[in-house]
Amino acid sequence: MGNAFENKTFVITGGSSGIGRATALMLDRKGATVFTCGRNEEKLSELKKYSKNIFVFKENLSSEKGISEFANKILSFGAEINGFVHSAGVIYTEPFDTFRKHELEEMLEVNVKSGFYLLQKLLPKFPETGGSAVFVSSIDAYFGAVNPPSAGYALSKGALISLTNALASELGTRNIRVNAVVPGLIRTKMTEDFFTDEFSEERKKFLSRVPLGRAGTAEEVAKLILFLLSDDSSYISGNAIFIDGGYHVR
Numbered sequence: 001m002g003n004a005f006e007n008k009t010f011v012i013t014g015g016s017s018g019i020g021r022a023t024a025l026m027l028d029r030k031g032a033t034v035f036t037c038g039r040n041e042e043k044l045s046e047l048k049k050y051s052k053n054i055f056v057f058k059e060n061l062s063s064e065k066g067i068s069e070f071a072n073k074i075l076s077f078g079a080e081i082n083g084f085v086h087s088a089g090v091i092y093t094e095p096f097d098t099f100r101k102h103e104l105e106e107m108l109e110v111n112v113k114s115g116f117y118l119l120q121k122l123l124p125k126f127p128e129t130g131g132s133a134v135f136v137s138s139i140d141a142y143f144g145a146v147n148p149p150s151a152g153y154a155l156s157k158g159a160l161i162s163l164t165n166a167l168a169s170e171l172g173t174r175n176i177r178v179n180a181v182v183p184g185l186i187r188t189k190m191t192e193d194f195f196t197d198e199f200s201e202e203r204k205k206f207l208s209r210v211p212l213g214r215a216g217t218a219e220e221v222a223k224l225i226l227f228l229l230s231d232d233s234s235y236i237s238g239n240a241i242f243i244d245g246g247y248h249v250r
C-alpha cells in the first residue's frame with residue numbers, strides 16, 4: 001500500500017473503541033488525517049493523545065442532532081474527504097417475541113441511519129477523482145444472531161448490505177467505491193461478555209463452527225478496511241467481504 005494514505009483524510013464513526021479505533025490508528029500511522037467520534041470521553045481523549053492528526057468528537061449518533069453536529073464539525077475544516085468508514089454500532093439481544101421498540105430504534109439509528117446520513121452530508125467533500133466508503137456489517141446479516149438472539153441487530157446489519165449494493169451502483173459513476181466488511185466474532189468491547197466464563201459453553205460451540213478455530217482481532221478487520229480504502233482495491237465495489245475465520249462456509 002506504500003504511502004497511499006499520506007495527506008489523505010478519512011472519516012470513521014466509532015473510533016473510540018474496537019474496529020473503528022484500530023482503523024483510526026492504522027490510518028494515522030500511514031500518514032492520514034482522521035476525523036472520528038464516539039460517546040466515551042475518556043476513550044476519545046486517550047485516542048487523541050496518539051496523534052495530532054486524529055480529530056475526535058464526542059457525538060451521539062443515535063440522534064439527528066448528533067449526526068448533524070458531527071458532519072458540520074468535519075465540514076468546518078474544509079478538507080477534502082477521501083474515505084468514509086461506518087463502524088459505530090450497538091447491539092441489544094432479546095428474543096423476537098419481546099423485542100423492545102426503543103432498542104430496535106436505537107440499533108437502526110446508530111447502525112444504519114447515521115451511516116446513511118453522514119455519508120450523504122460528506123459526499124460534496126469527496127474529490128472528483130472519487131473515494132471509498134466502507135460499512136461494517138456482520139455475519140448476523142446472513143446467519144442471524146442466534147445465541148443470544150437479536151433479530152433487530154441482524155436487521156440493521158442486513159440493511160447495511162442493501163445500502164452497500166445500492167450506493168455502489170449509484171455512486172460508481174463518480175468513482176466512489178462502496179463496500180461492506182462482514183466480521184465474524186471479533187474480540188472487542190462489544191463482545192467482551194462472550195469471552196467471560198459465563199459464556200464458555202456458547203463460545204466453544206461458536207468457535208467449533210469457525211474453521212480457523214479462533215476469534216478475530218480488531219486489527220485484522222482494520223487491515224481489510226484499509227485495503228478497501230486504498231487504491232489497491234480500485235476495481236472492487238459493491239462487495240461484502242467476510243472476515244470471519246471461514247465461519248460462512250460451514
Ligand SMILES: NC(=O)c1ccc[n+]([C@@H]2O[C@H](COP(=O)([O-])OP(=O)(O)OC[C@H]3O[C@@H](n4cnc5c(N)ncnc54)[C@H](OP(=O)(O)O)[C@@H]3O)[C@@H](O)[C@H]2O)c1
Nearest residue numbers: 014016017018019038039040060061088089138186188190
Ligand atoms: N465485535 C464483533 O464481534 C463484531 C462482529 C461483527 C460486526 N461488528 C460491528 O463492528 C462495529 C464496531 O464494533 P466493535 O466490535 O469495534 O465494538 P465496540 O468496541 O463496542 O465499538 C463500537 C463503537 O461504536 C460507537 N458507538 C456506539 N453507539 C454510538 C452512538 N450512539 N453514537 C456514537 N458512537 C457510538 C462506540 O462509541 P462509545 O463506546 O464511545 O460509545 C464505539 O466506538 C459495530 O458496527 C459492530 O456491530 C462487531
